[in-house]
Amino acid sequence: MSAPASIAIVGASLAGLRAAETLRRSGFDGSLTLIGDEPHAPYDRPPLSKQFLSGEWDHTRLALIAPEKLAELHLDLRLGTRATGLDVGERAVTTSPTTIEASSAGDERVVADGILIATGARARTLPYAERPGLHVLRSRDDAELLHQALASGPRHVVVVGAGFIGAEVAATARQMGATVSMIELAEAPMIRGLGVDLGLFCAEVHRERDVDVRLGVGVDQILGDAAVTGVVLTDGSEITADVVVVGVGAVPNTEWLEGSGLALDNGVVCDDTCLAAPGIVAAGDVARWHNRLFDEVMRVEHWDNAVEQGMYAARRLLAQEAPEPFTPVPWFWSDQFDHKIQLAGRRADGDQTLTVTGSREDRKFASIFGRDGRIMAVFGFNRPRHVMKFRRLIAAGGSWDQARELADEMG
Amino acid sequence: MGDSAAAGGYKVVVDFDLCESNAICMDIAPEVFEVRDDDFLYILDETPGPDQRAKVDDSVSRCPKQAIKVEELDASSDKE
Numbered sequence: 001m002s003a004p005a006s007i008a009i010v011g012a013s014l015a016g017l018r019a020a021e022t023l024r025r026s027g028f029d030g031s032l033t034l035i036g037d038e039p040h041a042p043y044d045r046p047p048l049s050k051q052f053l054s055g056e057w058d059h060t061r062l063a064l065i066a067p068e069k070l071a072e073l074h075l076d077l078r079l080g081t082r083a084t085g086l087d088v089g090e091r092a093v094t095t096s097p098t099t100i101e102a103s104s105a106g107d108e109r110v111v112a113d114g115i116l117i118a119t120g121a122r123a124r125t126l127p128y129a130e131r132p133g134l135h136v137l138r139s140r141d142d143a144e145l146l147h148q149a150l151a152s153g154p155r156h157v158v159v160v161g162a163g164f165i166g167a168e169v170a171a172t173a174r175q176m177g178a179t180v181s182m183i184e185l186a187e188a189p190m191i192r193g194l195g196v197d198l199g200l201f202c203a204e205v206h207r208e209r210d211v212d213v214r215l216g217v218g219v220d221q222i223l224g225d226a227a228v229t230g231v232v233l234t235d236g237s238e239i240t241a242d243v244v245v246v247g248v249g250a251v252p253n254t255e256w257l258e259g260s261g262l263a264l265d266n267g268v269v270c271d272d273t274c275l276a277a278p279g280i281v282a283a284g285d286v287a288r289w290h291n292r293l294f295d296e297v298m299r300v301e302h303w304d305n306a307v308e309q310g311m312y313a314a315r316r317l318l319a320q321e322a323p324e325p326f327t328p329v330p331w332f333w334s335d336q337f338d339h340k341i342q343l344a345g346r347r348a349d350g351d352q353t354l355t356v357t358g359s360r361e362d363r364k365f366a367s368i369f370g371r372d373g374r375i376m377a378v379f380g381f382n383r384p385r386h387v388m389k390f391r392r393l394i395a396a397g398g399s400w401d402q403a404r405e406l407a408d409e410m411g
Numbered sequence: 412m413g414d415s416a417a418a419g420g421y422k423v424v425v426d427f428d429l430c431e432s433n434a435i436c437m438d439i440a441p442e443v444f445e446v447r448d449d450d451f452l453y454i455l456d457e458t459p460g461p462d463q464r465a466k467v468d469d470s471v472s473r474c475p476k477q478a479i480k481v482e483e484l485d486a487s488s489d490k491e
Contacts, residue, residue, distance in 0.1 A: 018472050025468060046475065064477075304435065307473045333433060333475060340431065385446045388434035 004113030004279070004317060005030040008093055010083045011118030011253075012036025014044070014303065015284030015310035017064050019116050022314035024073050033110050034075045037082040039099045040140055041070065046303055048143040049168040050335055054176055055151055059140060081105070083119065086260040088277050091115050114279050114317040117257070117268055118310060121250035121285040121301060126160070126219070128246075133228030135245045137165055149243050150176050157181070158231050158241040160219050162189035164334045166247030167202065170211050171336040173243075181212040181239050183219060183231075193332070193343055198367075198379055201360055202341065209337055212239075250301055252286045267299040272325035274313045283313035293327035293397070294346050294376075302332040329394045331387075339363065342384060344391040345377030352400070356407035357386055366390070368403050375403035386410060420484040422458050423467055429478035436474060440466035458484070 007023060009016045012034050020034055036042070043062040051057040070077075078095065080102035085094040092111045097103040123136040135146045146169075149155065155178040159170045162184035170182045182189070188199025189206070203213045214233070222244060223230040230240045252267045262276050263269035267288035274281045274289055282289075284306040288299040300309075305328065312326045331344040351369040358365035358381075366386035369377040375398050378390035393406055423443060432452050436444035443463055445453045459467060471479045 021472065044477070303475060304473060311469070311472065331435075335431075340433075342433075383450075384432050384434045385437075385448070385450055388438050388446065392438060 003320070004028075006033075006112040007031075007114040007116065007317060008033040008035065008091075008110045008112035009116040009118060010035050010086075010093055011120055011284070011286070012038070012042050012077070012079065013118070013120055013284070013306070014042070014064060015118035015120070015306040015313075016116070017042040017310075018307045019118060019283060019310040019314040020073055020075060021065075022311040023318070026315060026318055028318060031112075032073070032075050033078065033112065035078045035081050035083055035093065035095060035110070037080070037098050038139060038141075039080045039101065041065075041067075041077075041079065043140055045138075048140065049137055049165055050172055052140075052143050053137075053147050053150070053169065053172045055147055059144075062140065078102070078105075078110075081108075083256050086115070086117075086257055086262070086280075088261045088280065091279055115281070116310075116313055116317060117276065117280065117282040117286060118284045118306075118313075119253040119256070119286050120306075121252045123246070124249045124251050126246050126248065128222050131224065131227055133224065133242050133244060134222065135243065137169060137245060137247065138250070146243075146245065150178060154178060155243050156239075156241045157243045157245065158183060158239055160231070160244060160246045161248040162186075162203075162213070162215075163192070163247055163249060164190055164332070166245070167206065167336055168334060169245050169247060170206060171209070173245075174209055174211055175337070178243070179212075180210075181214060181241070182206065183214050183217060183233065185216070185218045187216050189213065189215070190334075193347075194379070195347055195349060201381075202336070205337070205339060205363070250285065252299065254286060272327075273322050274309060274316055274326050275322075279317070281313040281316050283309040287313075289326060291327055292325050293329065293395070296346065298330070300330045302330055304331050327395075329391050331391060333384075340380070340382050340384060342380040342387045343377060344387055345369070345375075345394045347377035347379070351376060354404070354407070356390075356403075357383060357410065368407070370400040370403065373400050374398070375400055420458060421464065421467075422482045422484055423454055423456070424480045424482055425452060425454060426478045426480070427452070429476045431476050431478075433475050436470035436479060439470045439473065443467060444470065 042064040080099035081095045084096045123138040157173045157178045157180045159166045159182045174180045188196045191199045218234040220232045268282040270276045270289040272290045285301045334341045347369045355367045364382045366380040366383040380387035434446040
């Protein structure tokens with residue numbers, strides 16, 4: 001197909017913004033619309049569970065782009081505007097205002113030669129009635145509410161779900177002086193990314209900072225009708241709480257695409273070049289694609305993937321022919337207390353594993369994971385340099401023997 | 412945009428108060444960035460050539476701490 005003269009990006013967070021920057025940097029000078037349902041200019045989410053939650057940073061520190069740089073992109077920027085539908089054949093996005101400020105525009109239709117879908121994901125909720133003291137954490141507004149709750153005095157906090165967000169919130173709340181319990185249905189925290197063994201190591205790290213970590217139990221009910229007063233767990237125990245934070249994962253925002261004809265399956269289904277339909281690509285938390293490096297269909301909710309896939313998808317829209325497939329090594333970091341936890345690649349139960357530097361006792365170590373003679377993942381606890389070196393090797397399809405050699409080299 | 416300004420050269424600036432040595436930049440542009448054994452980031456080349464510009468721009472975009480900036484150098488000021 002010919003080069004697009006107009007592009008609409010749906011989703012004004014990390015993937016969408018980095019895509020817009022990449023389009024301009026690649027010389028695209030056509031009309032570029034960026035649609036976002038939140039009223040705020042693009043902002044960074046990782047600090048929401050850390051520096052912004054603690055109050056160390058105010059919202060100006062969250063900006064993903066300086067106002068003058070944003071202006072230089074010459075965007076048709078539509079904030080407070082939610083996409084409600086997509087006509088795949090016409091490549092038309094219908095939108096609806098979400099704020100009073102944007103409501104004068106009414107429902108609109110944006111037609112473009114290229115569409116980039118980056119609508120992300122939202123916090124999964126549990127079926128409990130909303131009430132004061134019950135929180136989720138996904139947006140800046142969520143974080144402001146939770147900060148106010150935590151900052152208004154010593155609190156009793158229960159975090160439901162010990163994924164990365166939950167574990168970070170637990171750490172930050174503890175550092176703010178709250179008593180904290182972290183409840184996880186699985187047998188270890190962060191089990192999906194880290195597996196049981198490393199997850200239990202992280203549980204130990206939380207326990208030594210006086211987080212009450214409870215594994216293998218769920219929440220039976222949340223007490224308090226007017227406001228949260230506690231939780232009852234599935235093992236019958238009761239915990240007094242005035243703040244409950246539910247961190248039980250995220251759900252991709254694809255409802256607006258139902259009936260559009262795009263394939264949806266826990267995300268927007270794309271080919272191995274992030275193409276969902278002719279002239280339509282997807283990136284970030286919402287995109288599911290075949291990563292040929294791992295021969296796995298994946299949807300990745302990591303910060304770095306939003307950036308890298310946003311950039312790739314932007315270039316994909318401009319490409320005259322299909323480029324090399326998108327084959328990143330997924331990588332994430334999580335800061336909890338003063339520890340930096342990182343994992344790159346795809347770890348699986350039953351992988352062979354080797355500690356390549358340091359020790360758990362020192363709280364500084366890195367381990368690698370391998371399968372079928374290949375290195376598949378690297379985990380670092382306060383060891384970023386090792387993670388990146390091994391990540392390169394994983395990207396190159398390196399063997400387990402090469403990984404052992406690199407371990408010897410790095411010491 | 413960036414490309415035309417780059418003709419005058421550019422300088423790589425890292426805010427070391429923000430940098431947490433995630434080493435993403437080293438992964439993208441090893442000729443410019445290096446995280447060493449001490450786990451600190453070192454800039455190997457503060458004014459890399461135009462051939463490194465795309466990688467440096469990618470490093471700016473992908474830095475998890477937004478600690479890297481590119482300053483455009485005015486061609487005229489180079490001559491002074």
